[in-house]
Structures are given as structure tokens and as C-alpha cells.
Amino acid sequence: MPTWCERCGKGAEPPAPLDSGRIYRARQALARKAATRLHQRLSEQPDSLAVIPSRRVAVAFSVAVLLAAPLVVLALVWLILQLGFYLKILFLAVLAGIVLLIVPRPNRLPPEATVLAPAEAPALRDFVSQVAGAMGVRPPDAIAVDIDHNMSVVELGYGRRTGLVIGLPLWTVLSWPERTATLAHEMGHLRGRDTRDGRLVFWARRLLWTLVELLWPDALRPTRNAFSDAGGAIAAVLQHIIVAPFLALAMTLERLDAVQSQHAEYLADRRAAQVAGSAAMTSALAGLLPPQRGVTTMERAIRQREDPWRALEQAPKPTDRELRRRRAVCASGEHQLGDSHPPTSMRIDLLERHPVGGGLHPPSQTLRRIEEEMVAVRGPLTQRLRDTVLMRLG
Ligand SMILES: [Zn+2]
Known part of the structure; x- marks a missing residue:
């Protein structure tokens, strides 16, 4: 464990921010501001957690963007049809390419995920049903x-069906109360219909950011001096003018989404705590504080050609002092871009401020059966896990 001083914070400094461009930094600042305000409000008024006031605005804004897009495309088609033959063909082809990029597509499970047949994991399926039942979904x-070192729920197709993706490394490193809490958190997202509303916002965000990137390819890249020569300066000014309305819309939606998605995370945490207990939820979150629990141990085992799953099972828990250091780093560090979650330290803090009871304790026989099922599905994933980790480590 690294050494650090709890008084002055030496040894718990956040990593240096990356030079990832102005827009990246603006989005990070926006997410951090939303996180801080939301945390303050929910700390003072815990009862306001049950309602996400910004959700409706974010969804309505997204629907408006998604409805306006086909109208704009139709208007552009009409304009293009007024042109000469060759220009018409050229511009229609470009427009078709853009439409293909931004059109909403049906949602699927990640291609690398392995779907478990009902007969393959009946005890796990029962357990998930039990947690979902306790959550009311x-x-x-x-x-x-x-x-992945993760767990998530997704809507499938255009939203009639849902899927749960369990990252086996995360599952393996967690204790049973932490597994229950993490599952309950995901079911909390289904209860809050976060996946359904989140998809509309996701489509609108993707549409707007794709347009920004098409119109101003350097916008999302590390800072470069666009005004270094006269020609570049004129081009940069023109690009700024053209992209400004789309950038303004994208940043507005980003701000709305930062508030509603982070609020949804706090609500899913609270609901999970009501099912699995605050202690289990807090402990599961503590394992996510970077570096995530078990990852280093697993990587070392893979480098030494040992069993990564056994390494994850035996991964030591960080000491309380080390957890305090990780929370301090997380609290003062950058907000991760694209992460709709509040900083983990704030999530833990809110759970600790307003603890709730709860605890789902399936019989040990059931847990043993699930354990056997999960060990059986490791086989086909092991080589992929090794290859991915070795490639990541270079
Ligand atoms: Zn979540």
C-alpha cells in the first residue's frame, strides 16, 4: 500500500490531468460541477432523492433533437434537389453517409458478451429474479x-427486452453481500427506467457530437493552435461559426444529462442499499475506487501464467487507511469524461450520511450452486481475458 499523510494529503494527490482539448475539459468541468451541486443538495435534503427533476427536461430536449433531425434532413434533401445533376449526386451521397452515422440503431448486448442459456445457470437466474423481485421490477x-470489471443492464432492440451483463472478474472479486448490492444497483436502474430514458438521451447526444465532430474535426482532440497562420485563422473562425449552434445544443444536453444520470446513480445506490444493506453497497463501491480491487493481482497472475480467477478470489482487501487514501484521491481528482456516474467518493459519502437497513441473505446451498455455475462459465472466457490483459499491459 502506498504511503501517505492523512493531515496534509501528501501521497494522495490526483493524477495530472491529460491534455485532451478544450471541449473535453469543458465537459469534465461541467460534470464535476453537477456532481458537487447534486451531492450538496442530496446531502442536505435526502428526501429529494426519490424524484429526478432534470430527467424530464433531458428526455424532452433529446426527443426534440431527434424529431428535428429528420425535418432538417428533408429540408437539406429539398435544397440539394435544386442543384445540377452531378452536384445533386455528390451532396446526396454525403448526406446519406451522415444519416447512416447518426441514425438510432437497435441496442444489442456487447459482441464479446456470452449469453447464458437458462439451463446453464438456473440458480443464478433464480437469484437475479429474487433481487429483481425485491426491487419491484x-x-x-x-x-x-x-x-469486464463491471456489471450493467441494457435495453435490447428498441427497448422491449432487457439484458444483464455480468463482468466475471468483478463478480469473482466481490463478496456475496457486495454481489447482491451490485446486482440490486443494476436492478435499481431498471426500476428507475434509466436504461429506457438514457437511450433517448444517448441517441440525441451521439447525433449532436457526431455533427460537431464532422463540422469541426479538431474540436474533440488535444489543443492545437488553430490560429498559427492567416489561412488557418480564417478557416478556424468559419468553423467556429458553423459549429457553434450544434456545440451549444450538445453542451446544453451534456449539462442536463450530467445532472439526471448522476442523480439516477445515487437513487440506484439508495434502492440497492434498501435491499442489500448500506454496508454491502458501500463496500462494493469502495472496491471500485481506483485502482479497482483485484485488477493488479489478476494482471500479475496472468503475467506469471497463473490462474487469474484464483488470483481474483484471493485478492486482498485494501486496509481502511488505504481506502481513505483512495477516497481522498477520488474526491480531489478529475471527473472522468463520459462517465455518467458521480465520483465514487461522493456516492460512498451519501450512503454513509443516510444509512438504511436491508439485507437479502439467500441460503448457503443456493450460493454454492451459483458459485459452481459461475466457475463453469469461466472456461471459454479465460483465454480472452489473458489475451486482453496482456495486450493492455503491452
Ligand atoms: Zn449505475
């Missing part, structure tokens, strides 16, 4: 496993 239609 229909269990996911499909359960899949992959090699």
Missing part, C-alpha cells in the same frame, strides 16, 4: 457474462 430477459 421484472428480471432481465437475458443474462450474459464478459471479461
Whole structure:
């Protein structure tokens, strides 16, 4: 464990920010500001957690963007049809390419996820149904496993079905109360219909950011001096003028989404705590504070050609002092871009401020059966896990 001083914070400094461009930094600042305000409000008024006031605005804004897009495309088609033959063909082809890039597509499970057949993991399926029942939602239609250090729920197709993706490394490193809490958190997202509303916002965000990137390719890249010569300066000014309305719309939606998606995370945490207990949820979150629990141990085992799953099972828990250091780093560090979650330290803090009871304790026989099922599905994933980790480590 690294050494650090709890008084002055030496040894718990956040990593230096990356030079990722002005827009990246603006989005990070916006997410951090939303996180801080939201945390303050929910700390003072815990009862306001149950309602996400910004959700409706974010969804309405997204729907407006998604409805306006086809109208704009039709208007452009009409304009293009007024041109000469060759220009018409050229511009229609360009427009078709852009439409293909931004059109909403049906949602699928990640291609690398392995769907578990009902007969393959009946005890796991029962357990997930039990947690979903305690949360008051229909269990996911499909359960899949992959090699991510994560767990998530997704809507499938255009939203009639749902899927749960269990990252086997994360599952393996967690204790049973933490697994229950993490599952309950995901079911909390289904209860809050976060996946359904989040998809509309996701489509609108993707549409707007794709347009920004098409009109101003350097916008999302590390800072470069666009005004270094006269020609470049004129081009940069023109690009800024053309992209400004789309950038303004994208940043507005980003701000609305930062508030509603972070609020949804706090609400899913609270609901999970009501099912699994605050202690289990807090402990599961503590394992996510970077560096995520078990990852280094797993990587070392893979380098030494040992069993990564065993390494994850035996990964030591950080000491309380080390957890305090990780929380301090997380609290003062950058907000991760694209991460709709509040900083983990704030999530833990809110759970600790307003603890709730709860605890789902399936019989040990059931847990043993699930354990056997999950060990059985490791086989096909092991080589992929090794290859991915070795490639990441170079
Ligand atoms: Zn979540």
C-alpha cells in the first residue's frame, strides 16, 4: 500500500490531468460541477432523492433533437434537389453517409458478451429474479457474462427486452453481500427506467457530437493552435461559426444529462442499499475506487501464467487507511469524461450520511450452486481475458 499523510494529503494527490482539448475539459468541468451541486443538495435534503427533476427536461430536449433531425434532413434533401445533376449526386451521397452515422440503431448486448442459456445457470437466474423481485421490477430477459470489471443492464432492440451483463472478474472479486448490492444497483436502474430514458438521451447526444465532430474535426482532440497562420485563422473562425449552434445544443444536453444520470446513480445506490444493506453497497463501491480491487493481482497472475480467477478470489482487501487514501484521491481528482456516474467518493459519502437497513441473505446451498455455475462459465472466457490483459499491459 502506498504511503501517505492523512493531515496534509501528501501521497494522495490526483493524477495530472491529460491534455485532451478544450471541449473535453469543458465537459469534465461541467460534470464535476453537477456532481458537487447534486451531492450538496442530496446531502442536505435526502428526501429529494426519490424524484429526478432534470430527467424530464433531458428526455424532452433529446426527443426534440431527434424529431428535428429528420425535418432538417428533408429540408437539406429539398435544397440539394435544386442543384445540377452531378452536384445533386455528390451532396446526396454525403448526406446519406451522415444519416447512416447518426441514425438510432437497435441496442444489442456487447459482441464479446456470452449469453447464458437458462439451463446453464438456473440458480443464478433464480437469484437475479429474487433481487429483481425485491426491487419491484421484472428480471432481465437475458443474462450474459464478459471479461469486464463491471456489471450493467441494457435495453435490447428498441427497448422491449432487457439484458444483464455480468463482468466475471468483478463478480469473482466481490463478496456475496457486495454481489447482491451490485446486482440490486443494476436492478435499481431498471426500476428507475434509466436504461429506457438514457437511450433517448444517448441517441440525441451521439447525433449532436457526431455533427460537431464532422463540422469541426479538431474540436474533440488535444489543443492545437488553430490560429498559427492567416489561412488557418480564417478557416478556424468559419468553423467556429458553423459549429457553434450544434456545440451549444450538445453542451446544453451534456449539462442536463450530467445532472439526471448522476442523480439516477445515487437513487440506484439508495434502492440497492434498501435491499442489500448500506454496508454491502458501500463496500462494493469502495472496491471500485481506483485502482479497482483485484485488477493488479489478476494482471500479475496472468503475467506469471497463473490462474487469474484464483488470483481474483484471493485478492486482498485494501486496509481502511488505504481506502481513505483512495477516497481522498477520488474526491480531489478529475471527473472522468463520459462517465455518467458521480465520483465514487461522493456516492460512498451519501450512503454513509443516510444509512438504511436491508439485507437479502439467500441460503448457503443456493450460493454454492451459483458459485459452481459461475466457475463453469469461466472456461471459454479465460483465454480472452489473458489475451486482453496482456495486450493492455503491452
Ligand atoms: Zn449505475
